[in-house]
Amino acid sequence: MEKILIEPTPKTPSINFDFNQGLLEIKGRSIPENSIEFYKPLVESLEKYGSTPGPTTTVNIHLEYFNTSSSKCILDVFKKLEAIHKNGNRLVINWYYEQDDEDMLEAGEDYQAIINVPFKMMQVEE
Amino acid sequence: MMLDIYDFYDKMERNNILLSFKGDITSELLTSILQIMESKLENLQEEPKVKKKVYNVLVECLQNLYHHMDEVDMVKSDKTRSAIFMIGKLESRYNVITGNYIRKENVELLSGRLEKINALTQDQLKEYYKKVLANGEMSAKGGGGLGMIDIARKTGQKLNYNFMPIDDQYAFFSLNIKI
Numbered sequence: 001m002e003k004i005l006i007e008p009t010p011k012t013p014s015i016n017f018d019f020n021q022g023l024l025e026i027k028g029r030s031i032p033e034n035s036i037e038f039y040k041p042l043v044e045s046l047e048k049y050g051s052t053p054g055p056t057t058t059v060n061i062h063l064e065y066f067n068t069s070s071s072k073c074i075l076d077v078f079k080k081l082e083a084i085h086k087n088g089n090r091l092v093i094n095w096y097y098e099q100d101d102e103d104m105l106e107a108g109e110d111y112q113a114i115i116n117v118p119f120k121m122m123q124v125e126e
Numbered sequence: 127m128m129l130d131i132y133d134f135y136d137k138m139e140r141n142n143i144l145l146s147f148k149g150d151i152t153s154e155l156l157t158s159i160l161q162i163m164e165s166k167l168e169n170l171q172e173e174p175k176v177k178k179k180v181y182n183v184l185v186e187c188l189q190n191l192y193h194h195m196d197e198v199d200m201v202k203s204d205k206t207r208s209a210i211f212m213i214g215k216l217e218s219r220y221n222v223i224t225g226n227y228i229r230k231e232n233v234e235l236l237s238g239r240l241e242k243i244n245a246l247t248q249d250q251l252k253e254y255y256k257k258v259l260a261n262g263e264m265s266a267k268g269g270g271g272l273g274m275i276d277i278a279r280k281t282g283q284k285l286n287y288n289f290m291p292i293d294d295q296y297a298f299f300s301l302n303i304k305i
Contacts, residue, residue, distance in 0.1 A: 010157060010160070031185050031189075033153050033156070033192055033193070064178075065178065065182055067182075067186060068186060068273045068275075069189065069272075069273075071259060071272060072259065075259060075260070098174070100174060100175045101174075101175070101178060102175075103179065106252075110252070110255065110256050114259065114260045
C-alpha cells in the first residue's frame, strides 16, 4: 500500500498515514464545504489497512478547528479504527487539544462516548 | 441613491459592522471571508478562546448559507440565490447575522428544527448532538443537520431567527447569532 501524505490547505488538515509504521496523523483545520470528498481516500485506505493492520496502530488527531460537515467524516474514520480494535489489534488514539480549548476537549469526549475505543486526551500548551 | 448610501453607512457604523456581503455564496468567497475575519480577530487581539469560538460559529453560519444555495433548486440568475451576511461587534459581543430566501414549503421543517433546538438545555443539546452525529443521515455535500445544534451549543444562546413572508413562493429567513 502507498503512503498517504496530504499537505494542509486553509480549509483542510494535513494527513499522514504510514501503513508500515501503523501511524495515522491528522493535523490542522478541517472546514471544507465538501468534507466527504476530502475524507473518502482516507476512509477507503483505512478499510484496506484494517484487513492486515500492524501490531500497534497509533492515531494522533490534532485539530485546530473542524466544521460539523467534517465531524461525520471524522466519525467514519473512527469507525474504521474501532473495527481494527474489535479484531483484537492494539490501537491508541491520542486526541490533542489546546489548553484553553474546552470546545475541542468536549468534541473529543463526544467521540469517545460514541466509539468503543479508548481515547487519550492530550493537553498541549499554545 | 446618493442619500441612501449614507443611511447604509450610518447604520453599519452604529452597529459596528466589521464585514458585510450580499450576493452569491461560493466556496472561494468563503475562503476569502474567513481569511479576512481571521486577521481582523488577530488585530482585535481577542483571546484564543474567543477567537476560536467566533471563527467556529462563523464557519457554520456561512456554510449553512453555502449549502442552502446548493440544495435549493434555483435558476442561476434568480435573485433568490442571493444571501446576505454581516459580522459586527457591539460592546464585547460578536454578532453574526445571515439572511436568505427559503421556499415557503420548507419553512415548517426548518422552523420545527430550530424550535426543537431552542427547547433544549445545554446538557440536552450535547446529547442531541451526539445522537444526530452517531445516527443522522448526511446529505451528499456533507450537511447533516448538525450546524444549528453546534451553533446553539457553542454560543450557549437560544437561536434568534425570523421568517418574513415575501410572496406566494418565498419567505426570507434571518438568523442573528450572538457570541
